[in-house]
Structure formats: C-alpha cells, structure tokens
Amino acid sequence: MNRVGQAWGAVRERAAGAARSAVGRSSIPFWSAGGALAILLVSVVALGGLDRAEAAPVQYDVGDEARLSLFSITVLDARLADEIEEESVSADEGEVLVVVTARMENLAEYPVGVGRAVDRVASRLVGVTEPLLSLSGVTPTSSPYVWRTDDSAGSVILQPRVPTEVQVVWPVPEDAITAGVLTLDVHDADARRGQIILSSDHITWRRADLAAQFTLDVGEAP
Amino acid sequence: MRKALPWLVGAGLAAAAVAITAATPAPETLYTAFPIAGSFAPDADPQPVTSRTLTAAIVDASFTERIHAGAWHADGNWLVITVTASAPRSEEDSVIALASLHVGGEVFHASERPRDPLLGERLRIGIDTAGMLAFELPADVRGGDAELRLSSELITPRLDDVIAVGLRLDDIRTVPSIEVEPPEAGP
Numbered sequence: 409m410n411r412v413g414q415a416w417g418a419v420r421e422r423a424a425g426a427a428r429s430a431v432g433r434s435s436i437p438f439w440s441a442g443g444a445l446a447i448l449l450v451s452v453v454a455l456g457g458l459d460r461a462e463a464a465p466v467q468y469d470v471g472d473e474a475r476l477s478l479f480s481i482t483v484l485d486a487r488l489a490d491e492i493e494e495e496s497v498s499a500d501e502g503e504v505l506v507v508v509t510a511r512m513e514n515l516a517e518y519p520v521g522v523g524r525a526v527d528r529v530a531s532r533l534v535g536v537t538e539p540l541l542s543l544s545g546v547t548p549t550s551s552p553y554v555w556r557t558d559d560s561a562g563s564v565i566l567q568p569r570v571p572t573e574v575q576v577v578w579p580v581p582e583d584a585i586t587a588g589v590l591t592l593d594v595h596d597a598d599a600r601r602g603q604i605i606l607s608s609d610h611i612t613w614r615r616a617d618l619a620a621q622f623t624l625d626v627g628e629a630p
Numbered sequence: 631m632r633k634a635l636p637w638l639v640g641a642g643l644a645a646a647a648v649a650i651t652a653a654t655p656a657p658e659t660l661y662t663a664f665p666i667a668g669s670f671a672p673d674a675d676p677q678p679v680t681s682r683t684l685t686a687a688i689v690d691a692s693f694t695e696r697i698h699a700g701a702w703h704a705d706g707n708w709l710v711i712t713v714t715a716s717a718p719r720s721e722e723d724s725v726i727a728l729a730s731l732h733v734g735g736e737v738f739h740a741s742e743r744p745r746d747p748l749l750g751e752r753l754r755i756g757i758d759t760a761g762m763l764a765f766e767l768p769a770d771v772r773g774g775d776a777e778l779r780l781s782s783e784l785i786t787p788r789l790d791d792v793i794a795v796g797l798r799l800d801d802i803r804t805v806p807s808i809e810v811e812p813p814e815a816g817p
Contacts, residue, residue: 517736526739527728527785559702562742569736569768570706609658609786 465593465621474620476596478516478613479533479566481541483592484573485509486624488585492577497553499579504629506543506578506585508592509557514566516599520613522564522574523554529611531566532597534576538615541576544591546584553577588627594620663787665779665794672801676714681791683724683782684753686715688795689760693772696807697764699744703807708741709765709799710808711778713748714758724753727784729763733776733799741766746812754815761813773800 452458468474473482489505491498499505514520520531533540535551554564557573564574597613668679668687676687690712697708709731717724726749729740740749740763748761763778779786780793 519737519739527730556743558704560704560743561702561745565739565742567738567741567766567768570766609661 463617463619465618468620468622470622470624472622473511474594474622476515476594476619478514478597478599479520479531479540480513480515481594481620482511483508483622483624484511486590486592486622486626488626488629489577490630494559495553495555497577500549502582503549503579504582504585506546506580506590506624506626508576508578508624510574510576511571512566512574513571514568517568518611519565519567522566522576523552524563526565528609529613531613532615533613540595540597540613540615542593542595543578543580544593544621546578546580546590548578548580550579552579582629585626585629588625590624590626592622592624593618594622661788663781663790663792666791668793668795670778670795670797672803678714679793679795680718681781681793683718683720683791684715684726684780684793685718686713686726686780686793686795688712688778688797689714691797691802692808693799693802693804694806694808695804697744697810698807699746699810702745704743704766707767707769707771708808709767709802710810711763711765712760713763713778713780714760715748715753715780716758717753717755719755721752721755723782724755725750725782726753726763726780728779728781728786730779730786731765731767731776732779733767733771734774736771738765738767740764744810746810748813751813757815758817759813759815762808762810764808764810771799775799 466474468483470483470486473480486506486508489507492505492507497505512522518529519526520529522531522533523535532538534554554574554576556564557575564572566572596616596619598616600612600614602610666679666681668677670688670691672691676689678685678687688711692710694708694710696703696705697710715726729749731738740747743766744764748763751759751761753759776797776799778795778797781787786792
C-alpha cells in the first residue's frame with residue numbers, strides 16, 4: 409500500500425514538473441516552433457495543398473492549338489465518313505469512321521512515330537492501350553489508321569519541331585455517336601527512360617494528366 | 631585531434647564515394663555503338679568509310695525549299711544528302727536501314743515521305759549504289775556542325791559499328807528544288 413502511495417506521489421510530482429516546464433521560459437522555442445508549424449499547416453490546407461492534384465483539362469475548339477510538354481496538336485477538321493477512297497479504307501457494317509485532321513509538332517529532340525515506335529522511342533500517341541489521343545467515352549472497334557494528307561509515303565514520323573499535318577481515323581460503332589458532337593481527349597506525357605526489363609536507352613511517352621479536350625462537331629453519320 | 635580524426639576520415643570517405651560515382655560510366659555506355667568517323671566537304675573528293683556492314687561516302691549535300699519525287703512534292707527546309715554505298719564483305723545484311731542526322735543536340739531521321747529512298751536498298755559488294763536521303767528540318771537549322779549516322783538495323787545498334795560522317799551545314803549550298811531520284815547501282 410505504502411509503495412503504491414509512493415509511486416503515486418512520484419507521478420504527481422513529475423506531472424507538476426512537466427506542467428511547470430511546459431509554461432516556463434525554457435519552453436518558448438518549443439511553443440514558437442509548434443505555432444509556426446500550425447500556421448504552415450493551416451495555410452497549406454487553406455491554399456488547397458492537400459487536395460487531389462488533378463488539373464481540369466483545358467477546353468479547345470477546332471482551330472486551337474494545345475501545347476503540351478512533349479508535343480503540340482491543333483485540330484484542323486473533324487468529320488464522319490463511310491470510306492476514304494484514297495487510302496482504301498472503309499467502315500464495316502454498323503461502324504463509322506471518325507476522321508480527325510490535325511497539325512502535330514514533336515517538341516522532343518528526337519523523332520517519334522505516331523502509330524508505331526521508331527528507334528527505341530515509343531510515343532504511344534494512338535493505337536495502344538491508354539493512348540495519348542483518344543475519343544472520350546467511345547471505344548474504337550480497331551486500331552486507328554494514321555497517314556499524312558499529302559500522299560507522302562511511309563508511316564508517319566514526327567521530326568523534332570517540324571509541324572506535320574496528320575489524319576487519324578478511328579473506326580467506331582455507329583451508335584456511339586449520338587448528338588453529332590465528340591470530344592477528343594489529349595493526355596500529356598512524361599518521357600520515361602528505360603523500363604523494368606528494357607534498358608535505359610528506351611524512351612516511352614507515358615500517359616500523364618488529361619491536359620486538353622477538343623470539342624469536335626462531327627455532324628450526322630453519312 | 632582525436633575528436634577530429636573520425637570526422638576527417640568520414641569526410642574523406644564521402645568525397646571518395648562522390649568521386650567514384652562521378653567517374654563511373656553510365657550503364658548505356660556499355661552498349662553504345664562504335665562510331666566509324668568520316669568527313670564531308672562540298673568540293674573535296676568523297677572519302678568512303680567502312681563499317682562492319684557498310685562502305686559509304688557522302689558525295690553531295692544541298693539545302694532546298696522543295697523536293698519532288700515524281701508527281702509528289704513537299705515544301706519545307708530540306709537537306710538532301712546523296713550517298714554512295716556498297717557492301718564491304720557480305721551482301722547478306724548490307725543495307726542502310728537507319729539514317730539519322732545529329733545537329734545541335736537534336737536527332738532527325740531520313741524522311742519516310744519521298745518514295746524510293748536509299749533506305750532499305752540492298753547493297754552489292756564492289757558496286758556502288760548511289761541514292762538520296764532527305765532530311766526534313768526545322769526552318770532555323772541551316773548552320774552548325776552536323777553528323778550523318780548510317781547503320782544496317784532499324785534501331786541504333788548496340789556494340790556494333792555506325793558510320794558517322796561529319797559535315798558543316800554552313801558550307802552547304804542551297805538550290806531551288808531537288809528531284810529525289812531512285813537509288814541506282816553501277817558506276
């Protein structure tokens with residue numbers, strides 16, 4: 409019993425000592441540091457520092473240029489078609505072709521292919537899972553076709569800082585287009601060097617935030 | 631002194647670690663290609679250089695605002711380089727599959743736009759094939775030092791030869807237009 413009493417007394421004494429030192433002169437640095445931290449935390453919260461980092465995509469219309477970190481795109485025209493005779497491409501039954509003509513510029517210091525990888529660089533612009541360019545809410549029935557509009561040969565490669573007029577054609581189900589308006593989602597990208605199994609001289613443009621949305625007035629299906 | 635000694639030893643070890651890290655080559659340098667250097671000057675005789683799969687020389691280079699290939703044409707800032715190439719040892723894998731131009735930190739590939747480029751043409755032993763490589767460049771790339779790299783695979787090779795011919799873009803003449811001719815073998 410006596411031992412318990414002694415122990416209790418010791419605890420009380422310590423608590424009193426702690427209370428004394430908590431308001432004493434020696435604790436001023438502690439309180440001022442705590443106060444500064446609290447002010448910092450409150451201002452961070454007030455300025456939105458703890459919100460989810462998700463920038464709203466910038467809205468664009470046909471004719472506007474969206475300049476992102478690795479490429480820029482200006483949508484010049486968007487329409488629906490059943491077939492594109494010059495390229496011998498036609499829509500299957502129940503499908504329609506969404507034809508988007510755009511001027512694209514590669515802002516990196518190396519060439520990138522639009523529909524394929526070139527020399528260890530994968531741009532992932534179209535034709536892959538999670539492409540940088542996609543039609544919002546519409547699942548294409550197959551990979552899009554990509555070509556230049558001027559009868560050039562070869563698959564499209566964007567040389568650094570050389571603007572290029574490109575046509576991207578997505579075959580989509582006919583019933584996916586309801587109001588005659590589509591949205592082109594443009595994601596920004598980070599250039600990642602290397603991957604787990606690939607060596608560091610491979611570059612992949614990995615999809616980042618949804619940075620821009622183009623409103624495409626495609627009209628009625630032909 | 632006894633107190634300072636561990637600090638000195640620690641600082642020395644840290645400095646040694648920094649020096650070793652700085653001196654260690656990057657992992658990709660273990661795999662880089664071996665450049666086989668050549669040079670080009672507009673009025674000098676072409677000087678062929680030979681890599682494992684290619685013997686090549688630049689015989690001509692011109693800037694132009696417009697290139698033609700048959701009915702097709704394209705405007706822009708084009709650098710058209712005429713190259714003669716042949717197979718040094720075997721015709722098996724002797725082909726220019728990748729041609730790139732390195733200028734001021736940027737890399738350009740020979741354009742896929744004109745039909746019938748030299749790219750992909752099978753080369754012969756002892757017979758030069760002359761063909762053109764057209765580079766589509768930004769408007770401000772008209773001067774400075776450049777390097778044309780030629781190799782036989784579609785991607786930059788690792789631990790294999792690459793022909794690297796230096797050229798000064800300031801010395802290269804400008805012509806109004808150029809017809810991109812299909813490659814032709816023979817003298």
